[in-house]
Amino acid sequence: MAMKIKIGNKKCIGDGCPPFIIAEAGINHNGDIDIAKKMIEVAKECGADAIKFQTFKADEFIANPDETYTYYSQGKKVVESMFEMFKRYEFPKKQWKEIIAHCKSKNIVFLTTPQNASDLDLILGLTNLSIIKVGADDLTNLILLKYYASKRIPMIISAGMAYASEIEDAVNTIRNVGNDSIIVLHCVSSYPADAEEINLKKMGAIKDSFGVTIGFSDHSIGITASVGAVASGATVIEKHFTLDKNLKGPDHWFSADPQELKELVKSIRFIEKALGSPELIPTTKETDMRKICRRSLVAVRNLKKGLRLTETDIAYKRPGTGIAPKFAPYILGRRLKTNINKNNLILLEHLD
Structure with missing residues (x-):
């Protein structure tokens, strides 16, 4: 059964909590x-809950x-060594300490996706992580998931490129270690993902299938x-x-810039409020608007005391502060006082 997961002293993730917005810096x-x-x-500044x-x-x-990686950057196709590319984006322990302190x-909230057990150990040596994030590339790395889950820290796992059986294996691996604080993110591992690929209904x-919190x-x-x-x-x-879609690197061009991130947060906070309650009652403002x-039933002409009301004596007009039209059958035939x-x-007090 999905649950609420506490993040620090003030935030939570789950049904009934505000949407938790993660600004993914990645390698940007x-x-x-x-x-x-x-x-x-x-x-x-943009209002994200975490980076x-x-x-x-x-x-x-x-x-x-020697394996190469092909991507687009600054409007050009780039082919380079995958190893050299990722090597450029590494931070040593000293700089991770600075990043955590700056957060x-x-x-x-500071979050990271540790690529290996040694990376998680490095970060845990510097801070108490609120959440461990696992990317879609390691969804099927059950040995790694088991080790991460053993830390008893809430886990977010991305389910890109996955069959249902693979999600089930990942969730069960984490739960079998005794960690039930699991958030599964529906994810499409295309960069960028086209509308017809997104399939939000998968969430x-x-x-329903795995009883987890979703994102x-x-x-x-x-x-x-x-x-x-x-x-x-x-x-x-x-x-x-x-910070700028025109920076060099594989992910900048399809990432949100600061203005888009700010608008994303604003729009999510709006839709969060707009979702509201499923209770089928008027809002406070609607209660006033109803009036x-x-x-209501009104006199179609000047009506005399003692008249027995018929359909030709009444009309249905605003405002709605009197007898509603649906009650007309119970009014017809009664005499005016x-x-x-x-x-x-x-009004009822006008009738015998």
Whole structure:
């Protein structure tokens, strides 16, 4: 059964909690500590709840240093060594310490995706992580998931590229260690993801099938999919962002810029309020509007005391402060105890 997961002293994730918005810095800091710190400041200014990085050592997760990676940057196709690319984006322990401290000083939750057990151990040696995030690339790395789950820290796992059986294996692996604080993010591992690939309905299937808290990791361009995800029940939104789409690197061009991130947060907070309550009653303002807009029984002409009312004696006009039209059958045939002028309300006290 899905549950609420506490994040620090003031935040929670789950049904009934405000959507938790993660500004995904990823590797968009370009390996520059100053850019990373600026991204922290911008994420906070835009209203994000957390900023997430990626912690890795290239030689621990890339086996072939000659393997190439193709991406688009600054409007051009780039082909380069995957190892060299990720090596550029590594931060040493000292700089992770600075990043964590800067997050604390700006009062924004620090998150990261540790690529390996050694990366998690490094970060846990520097701070108490609120959540461990696992990317879609490691959804099927059950040995790694088991180790992460053993830390008894809430886990977010992305379910990109996944079959239902793979999500089930991942969830069961985490639960079997005794960790039931699991958030599964529906994710499409295309960069960017097109509308017809997004399939937001998968979130409901994930929640119903595995009894987990759900969210959405948005790799589409723009903010529409994220807002739609919240309307569809997502409790976590993760969105790549950059300081400038024109910076060098594989992810900048499709990431949200600061203005888009700010608009994303604003739109999610709006839809959060707009979802409201399922209770079928008028709002406070509607209660007042009912009196103005609804119709009541009125005299169709000047009516004399003693008249027995017929359908030709009444009309249905605003305001709605009198007898509603649906009660007309119970009024017809009764006698007036007083004169009623044309267009005046016919009230119960006017009837015998």
